[in-house]
Amino acid sequence: MDWLQLFFIHPVSLYQGAALPFALLFNYLCTKDSFSACARYLFLLAGGGILALAAMGPYAALVFIPAVCAVALICSLGPQRVHRWAFLFQMSWQTLCHLGLHYTEYYLQEPPSTRFCITLSSLMLLTQRVTSLSLDICEGKGEGASGGIGSSSSLSEHLGKALPYFSYLLFFPALLGGPLCSFQRFQACVQGSGSLSPRHSFWALTWRGLQILGLECLKVAVRRVVGAGAGLSDCRQLECVYVMWATAGLFKLTYYSHWILDDSVLRAAGFGSAFGQSPGEAGYVPDADIWTLETTHRISLFTRKWNQSTALWLRRLVFQRSRGWPLLQTFAFSAWWHGLHPGQLYGFLCWAVMVKADYLIHAFADSFIRCWLVRLLYRTLTWAHTQLIIAYIMLAVEVRSLSSLWLLCNSFNSVFPVVYCILLLMLAKRKYKFN
Structure with a gap:
């Protein structure tokens, strides 16, 4: 190494x-x-x-x-x-x-x-x-x-x-x-005087330091895998799926490492404790909930847990104050807040559609699936599909050039969001007829 x-x-x-x-x-x-x-x-x-x-x-x-x-x-x-x-x-x-x-x-x-x-x-x-x-x-x-x-x-x-x-x-x-x-x-x-005790501070920061070290080691390994393989410009079909998943994994590891470090600085200064919490206010919310992000089979839950404090801020600032199309307005504002790069516009619009589809798909599945074996298979497939859609969105948001965005859209990876778009149209039409 x-x-x-x-x-x-x-x-x-x-x-x-x-x-x-x-x-x-x-x-x-x-x-x-x-x-x-x-x-x-x-x-x-x-x-x-x-x-x-x-x-x-x-x-x-x-x-x-x-x-x-x-x-x-x-x-x-x-x-x-x-x-x-x-x-x-x-x-x-x-x-x-x-x-x-x-x-x-x-x-x-x-x-x-x-x-x-x-x-x-x-x-x-x-x-x-x-x-x-x-x-x-x-x-x-x-x-x-x-x-x-x-x-x-x-x-x-x-x-x-x-x-x-x-x-x-x-x-x-x-x-x-x-x-x-x-x-x-x-x-x-x-x-106030709600400071951390030296022992608690030492062990908490040591644990976070080990987490950051582990994430950085894993990031080096993933970077070598990504660098040794083909890129989106020369990959073929299923190979493009692997390239997208590995590249998105590198981005996620970078975010996780930064969030844990940021959380450590705030906690070290004494701003991460429950002290100072007013009645009815949500407790201290760290940005990184890695376990939930990597295990959830729901895009909507991933969205709420990804950069949690920012998600709560967007919910309060835009979603709860919107009179119409709150989901679309929230993601549109998020694209504006991030800088309105072409990839961000496309990625956040796609993300909004995927969250809407996620609500309908899982509501439909929950009303029909009764067998635990079928439910386990359903959760496994939707977990894989969720991770691949998130990887697709992440690459779209992170790329800066229009040529890279065009390569992503023309790759085999576009199949995954298209499947959710088709299911969204079918379930929305079915819900309209039912109503």
């Missing part, structure tokens, strides 16, 4: 790993009475600023500017208006940055800067925190600071009111990755 290749670290993972000791330091300082809430907010904010400058360089301004504007909107608008304006500004800013990436990739035909790609990833996470915070204020779950700018308070009082918002939007454990942490949880964890 090539050990240099094994321990090659993605730039985002490198900076997240560097943030881990400072997360543990923050957790330790929270046990000290002299470390006030204001000092904690400043520590998290300063760490976020330093991490942004180190990871993004001059592109960090593209994250700082919308964060400042979001706080200004929160402090100047009423609860009923703040979400609309915060959402529109944040998504407009993020879309302009994504258009810059499109210009570089598709018009100039040049590889984008690594720092710029890290910036776009951080902007997407910032959009989650901004919209989550504005929704909380709009729904009365959190107190806004509206009217603060125009009041007669001193500058220090204005900054004191705005400090928790600045710190939440830019705090370093979640700047480059990690599950979405609500503002209520963030504020309660900072102002």
Whole structure:
């Protein structure tokens, strides 16, 4: 095994790993009475600023500017208006940055800067925190600071009111990755004393480190298999299925490794505990539920468990607020949020259709299958079909060039989503006649 290749670290993972000791330091300082809430907010904010400058360089301004504007909107608008304006500004800013990436990739035909790609990833996470915070204020779950700018308070009082918002939007454990942490949880964890015990922290982080090491070893093995075989351009029929499955497996292993590392940083800083959870609020939700993702035979369940905190955020932001076609609107917005690349548009549209088909197929099967042996065979076949459809969608979303997307669509792999599309049409027609 090539050990240099094994321990090659993605730039985002490198900076997240560097943030881990400072997360543990923050957790330790929270046990000290002299470390006030204001000092904690400043520590998290300063760490976020330093991490942004180190990871993004001059592109960090593209994250700082919308964060400042979001706080200004929160402090100047009423609860009923703040979400609309915060959402529109944040998504407009993020879309302009994504258009810059499109210009570089598709018009100039040049590889984008690594720092710029890290910036776009951080902007997407910032959009989650901004919209989550504005929704909380709009729904009365959190107190806004509206009217603060125009009041007669001193500058220090204005900054004191705005400090928790600045710190939440830019705090370093979640700047480059990690599950979405609500503002209520963030504020309660900072102002409280719910830190991890050293023993629990050590064993939990050690276990996650072993998981990451195992995933990286497996990723090296899969990468060698993918590199040694044929690609989509020269594969034939069933061979294309193997190429697609192996390539998608490489993408999934990369996501799993990053999510576990992001989760470790948040937990090390003390934001992963049940402390600060408000009544009725969902508990801490890690992004990686590997067992469920790899064993489920339902595309709809895979969708809910894939990047769980983002799935819950999309459900709250789009699905529950949509008046018509909520599923399609949710996936359309997800494509917009990811950057509107051609592969993303096709992949997320296909994903929406597959989820709709999944609901009808399993509802029909559950009403007719009674024998446990037939049910076992049905679950096995649908598990394999689910994994292959997810692999197809993942490749469509990840590819950047139109030529690669065209190769995928023209390959034997398109049979799997087409089967679900046919079943969707048949079952939808049957349901319509029955009604």
